[in-house]
Amino acid sequence: MASEDARYRLSSQYRLWSFSRAELASLREKSNSLARASISERLSRASSSSDKNNNDRSASTSNANTPDPDGASFRLPEFLTVADESLMTTFYTTQLLGAGSATGLSDEICATAAAFFRRFYITNSIMTYSPQDMMIVALFFACKAEGWFTRVTDFLKMGSFQSLKKQPEDILAGEFLFCQGIRFAFDVRHPFRPLIGAGMELRRLGDIKEERIRAAEERAKSILRFSSLATDAYFHYTPSQIMLAALSLADRELAERLIHETFHHITPPADNGTPANGGDGAPKDSRQPKGENKEAIIGQEIRDKVLGAIEACREIMAHEMPERSKEHWQSIDMYQDLILPIKKKLKKCRDPDRSNLVALQRARRETALKKGDSEDGDPEDRGGTVDDDAAVFGEATRDAKRRKVAKGLDDPFGGPL
Amino acid sequence: MPVLTSDDMCLVCKTIRYLNKDMEFLINPECYHSMCSNCVNRLFNDGPNQCPYAGCHKTLRRKGFRSAFFGDLTVEREVDIRRRVAAVFNRVEDDFETLRDYNNYLQMVEDLTFDLVSGTDAGRRDAEATLQQWEASHKAEIERNRKAGRDADEMTRRRVNAERDAARQRRVDALREAEDEKVERARSREAELDSLAQGAAPGGGDGQRVQLKRRGQINRATAAAAAAALEPSAVSAGAGPVSSGALASASFSSASGALAEVGRLSIRGLKEKRKPAAAEGPYDPFGGMDFVPSRYRVRGGLDHPWLDKYRLDRSYATGGYSFDEYTRRAMFEAFAGLGVFVDDEKEVGIGLSAREVATIGAGIAAVGDRMELD
Numbered sequence: 001m002a003s004e005d006a007r008y009r010l011s012s013q014y015r016l017w018s019f020s021r022a023e024l025a026s027l028r029e030k031s032n033s034l035a036r037a038s039i040s041e042r043l044s045r046a047s048s049s050s051d052k053n054n055n056d057r058s059a060s061t062s063n064a065n066t067p068d069p070d071g072a073s074f075r076l077p078e079f080l081t082v083a084d085e086s087l088m089t090t091f092y093t094t095q096l097l098g099a100g101s102a103t104g105l106s107d108e109i110c111a112t113a114a115a116f117f118r119r120f121y122i123t124n125s126i127m128t129y130s131p132q133d134m135m136i137v138a139l140f141f142a143c144k145a146e147g148w149f150t151r152v153t154d155f156l157k158m159g160s161f162q163s164l165k166k167q168p169e170d171i172l173a174g175e176f177l178f179c180q181g182i183r184f185a186f187d188v189r190h191p192f193r194p195l196i197g198a199g200m201e202l203r204r205l206g207d208i209k210e211e212r213i214r215a216a217e218e219r220a221k222s223i224l225r226f227s228s229l230a231t232d233a234y235f236h237y238t239p240s241q242i243m244l245a246a247l248s249l250a251d252r253e254l255a256e257r258l259i260h261e262t263f264h265h266i267t268p269p270a271d272n273g274t275p276a277n278g279g280d281g282a283p284k285d286s287r288q289p290k291g292e293n294k295e296a297i298i299g300q301e302i303r304d305k306v307l308g309a310i311e312a313c314r315e316i317m318a319h320e321m322p323e324r325s326k327e328h329w330q331s332i333d334m335y336q337d338l339i340l341p342i343k344k345k346l347k348k349c350r351d352p353d354r355s356n357l358v359a360l361q362r363a364r365r366e367t368a369l370k371k372g373d374s375e376d377g378d379p380e381d382r383g384g385t386v387d388d389d390a391a392v393f394g395e396a397t398r399d400a401k402r403r404k405v406a407k408g409l410d411d412p413f414g415g416p417l
Numbered sequence: 418m419p420v421l422t423s424d425d426m427c428l429v430c431k432t433i434r435y436l437n438k439d440m441e442f443l444i445n446p447e448c449y450h451s452m453c454s455n456c457v458n459r460l461f462n463d464g465p466n467q468c469p470y471a472g473c474h475k476t477l478r479r480k481g482f483r484s485a486f487f488g489d490l491t492v493e494r495e496v497d498i499r500r501r502v503a504a505v506f507n508r509v510e511d512d513f514e515t516l517r518d519y520n521n522y523l524q525m526v527e528d529l530t531f532d533l534v535s536g537t538d539a540g541r542r543d544a545e546a547t548l549q550q551w552e553a554s555h556k557a558e559i560e561r562n563r564k565a566g567r568d569a570d571e572m573t574r575r576r577v578n579a580e581r582d583a584a585r586q587r588r589v590d591a592l593r594e595a596e597d598e599k600v601e602r603a604r605s606r607e608a609e610l611d612s613l614a615q616g617a618a619p620g621g622g623d624g625q626r627v628q629l630k631r632r633g634q635i636n637r638a639t640a641a642a643a644a645a646a647l648e649p650s651a652v653s654a655g656a657g658p659v660s661s662g663a664l665a666s667a668s669f670s671s672a673s674g675a676l677a678e679v680g681r682l683s684i685r686g687l688k689e690k691r692k693p694a695a696a697e698g699p700y701d702p703f704g705g706m707d708f709v710p711s712r713y714r715v716r717g718g719l720d721h722p723w724l725d726k727y728r729l730d731r732s733y734a735t736g737g738y739s740f741d742e743y744t745r746r747a748m749f750e751a752f753a754g755l756g757v758f759v760d761d762e763k764e765v766g767i768g769l770s771a772r773e774v775a776t777i778g779a780g781i782a783a784v785g786d787r788m789e790l791d
Binding site: 195200 | 706707708709710711712713716719720721722723724744746747748749750751752753754755756757758759760761763764
C-alpha cells in the first residue's frame with residue numbers, strides 16, 4: 001500500500017465521513033425516517049394536548065360527543081422526502097457558498113463550511129434543524145476550524161451577514177449541536193492544495209505551455225470552489241481524486257498526462273514497449289519505490305482504477321458546473337418552481353421542539369441545572385438521536401459540578417457540628 | 418501363651434519378639450509386606466528377589482526397605498501415595514486466578530489420589546498412568562515449583578531462626594538492663610546516704626529536694642531506657658507470633674508467585690504468564706508509518722506562480738515559514754489517497770474492489786455447484 005494512501009486513511013475525513021453511495025443513501029434515508037417518526041410523535045402530542053383543551057372547552061359549551069383525543073381530528077402533515085431534503089441541502093450549500101464568497105471569506109473557509117454543512121445534514125434532517133440557522137453556524141465554525149478566529153459580533157457585521165439579522169446567541173446556541181452533528185471531525189481535506197501540487201508537477205515536466213497550465217488551474221479552481229462542494233464528491237472521493245477530476249473537467253489531457261506520469265510503472269514482461277511519454281527526461285527508476293510492490297502502487301492496473309474513479313467523480317461534478325451557481329441556483333424561476341413548494345411543506349412539518357435553537361439551548365441548560373440540583377433526578381425522556389449527546393459530552397455533569405462547588409462555597413467551614 | 422500378632426512375629430521366618438528383642442520390621446513400598454530385618458538381609462542380600470509372601474510376585478530390592486512410620490500399613494501406604502502425588506501436583510493457590518479454580522484443581526488431585534489409594538484395579542492403573550504421564554510431560558514445571566517451595570521453606574526457616582535469635586538477644590538485654598538498674602539503684606542509695614551524712618542541718622530541705630530530683634531523674638531515665646529497650650522487642654514480640662506466619666506465607670506466595678507463570682494445558686484458571694517485555698527497539702511516535710513518498714518525488718525548485726509571493730517575500734520566512742515545507746505538503750496532498758477507492762473500501766474493505774468480491778463469490782458459488790453436482 002502506498003504510504004500516501006495509508007496516511008490518508010488515518011484522516012477523519014476517510015474514517016468518519018467517507019461513504020459508498022449505498023451507505024450514503026441509506027444514511028439519508030435513515031435520518032429522514034427518524035425525523036419523520038420523532039416529528040410526527042411530537043406533533044401529535046402537541047395537537048392532542050391542544051385538542052384536549054379545545055375539547056374541554058367545546059364540551060362545556062356544546063356538550064358534543066367528543067372523539068378520542070388523538071383521533072381523526074389531527075392529521076400528520078406531508079413530510080419532506082429524501083430527494084426534497086437533498087435538494088434543499090444543495091440549495092442552501094450554494095447559498096452558503098455565495099454568502100461566504102460575497103463576504104470575502106477565503107476559499108478554504110467557504111469550502112470547509114460547505115463540507116460541514118453537508119455532513120451535518122447527512123445525519124440530521126432539514127425538518128429537524130432549520131438550514132438557514134445552520135448555514136450561518138457552519139460558516140462561523142468553519143472560520144474557527146480553518147484557524148481564522150473572529151468574534152461572533154464582528155463576524156455578524158461582516159459583509160452580507162448583516163442582512164441575515166442574526167444575533168450572536170443564534171450562532172452560539174447552534175454551535176455545540178453543530179459540532180456534534182459533524183462528529184467533532186474538524187479537519188476537512190480540501191483539493192485546493194493538491195491542485196497547487198499538481199501544478200508544480202505539471203510545470204516540472206517542462207513541455208507544457210505555461211498559459212495552458214495556468215488556464216487549466218484557474219478553471220479547475222473555480223470548479224473546486226463550487227462543483228465539488230455542491231455535490232457529494234467529498235463523500236465518495238479523496239481530495240486528490242477530486243482535484244484530478246476538476247483538472248480533467250478543465251483540461252482533460254493535462255489530467256491524464258499527470259496520471260500517466262504518476263502511474264508509470266510497466267510490468268517487466270511488457271517492458272520492451274516504448275515509455276509512456278517521451279518527453280519525460282528524468283530517469284525513471286529514481287522515482288520508483290523500493291519495494292517489489294511497485295505494480296500495486298504505480299502499476300497499470302491501479303492506474304486504470306484511478307482513471308475510472310476520476311471519471312466517475314468527474315461525472316458527479318459535471319452536474320454542478322460553476323456556471324450553475326448563478327444560472328440555476330440563483331434564478332428566480334428555479335426558486336419558485338423547486339424551492340418554494342418544499343419550503344411550504346417544510347413550514348408544516350418542521351420539528352416543533354427544535355425550531356428555535358436558542359430556546360432549545362436554554363431549556364437544555366435548565367434541565368442540566370435541575371439535574372445538578374437533584375443529583376440523580378430521572379433523565380429527561382429524549383428521542384435518542386445525535387442531539388442527545390449534550391449529557392454525554394459533559395455539559396450536564398460540568399454544570400452539576402459547578403453547582404456543587406457553589407453550594408459548598410456558601411459555608412466555607414462546612415455545616416453546623 | 419499370648420496371641421502373636423504381626424507386630425511380634427515375623428511372618429516370613431516365624432521368629433518372635435520374645436527370642437529377639439531387637440527385632441525390627443521393615444516394609445517395602447512395592448507391596449507393603451512387613452518382614453524382619455534378618456529376613457530382609459537374608460533374602461535380598463544377593464540382589465533383587467521375589468517377595469516371600471505367598472501370592473505376591475513383586476520383585477523387591479533391599480534398597481527399598483525401610484521401617485514403617487505408622488503401625489497401620491494401609492495408612493503408611495496412603496501417606497506414601499499422597500506424598501508422591503503431592504510432589505507431582507505441587508501447585509499453590511497463588512498460581513490460580515480464582516479460588517474456584519484452585520478448588521477444582523484440588524478436587525482433581527484428590528480424585529486421582531483416591532483412585533490410587535483405594536480404587537479398583539483398573540482405576541488404579543489409569544490413575545497411575547495419568548500420574549506418570551503428567552510427571553513426564555511437566556517435569557520442568559514440577560521441578561520449578563518444588564524449588565520454589567523449597568526456597569520458601571528455607572526462607573521461612575531462616576526467618577524463624579532470626580526471630581528466635583532476636584528473642585534471645587532481647588532476653589539477654591533485658592537481664593543486663595535489670596542488672597544495671599540494680600547497680601544504679603544501689604549507687605544512688607549510697608549517694609543519698611552520703612549527702613545526708615554531709616549536709617545535715619541547713620540545707621536539709623535542699624538536699625532532700627536534690628535527692629528527690631535526682632531520684633525522679635533516675636526514674637525517668639530508667640523508664641526511658643526500659644521503654645527504648647522494650648520498643649523493638651514489644652513491637653516484634655507483639656507482632657511476632659502472629660505475623661511470622663503471615664510473613665512466611667507472604668514470602669512463600671511471592672516466591673511462588675514469581676514462578677506462578679507456568680501454563681498448564683489441562684489445569685484451568687492458572688494465572689496468565691507474565692512475559693518479560695520484549696525488546697521493541699526505539700519508540701516510534703508514528704507507529705511504523707512510512708513517510709517516504711511512493712508515487713512522487715519532492716524535488717528542489719518546485720514552483721508555482723500562485724505562491725511566488727510567499728517564496729520571494731522574505732517577511733514570510735522570518736516567522737519560520739518554510740516554502741519547501743509547503744511544497745512538500747502540496748505534493749503529498751496531490752497524491753495522497755489517489756489509490757483510495759471509497760466506494761469499494763467502505764463496502765467490502767481495503768484492498769478489494771466490489772467487483773472482485775462479487776467474482777470471488779461467484780467463483781465460490783460455481784465451485785459449490787460443481788461439488789454438488791459431483
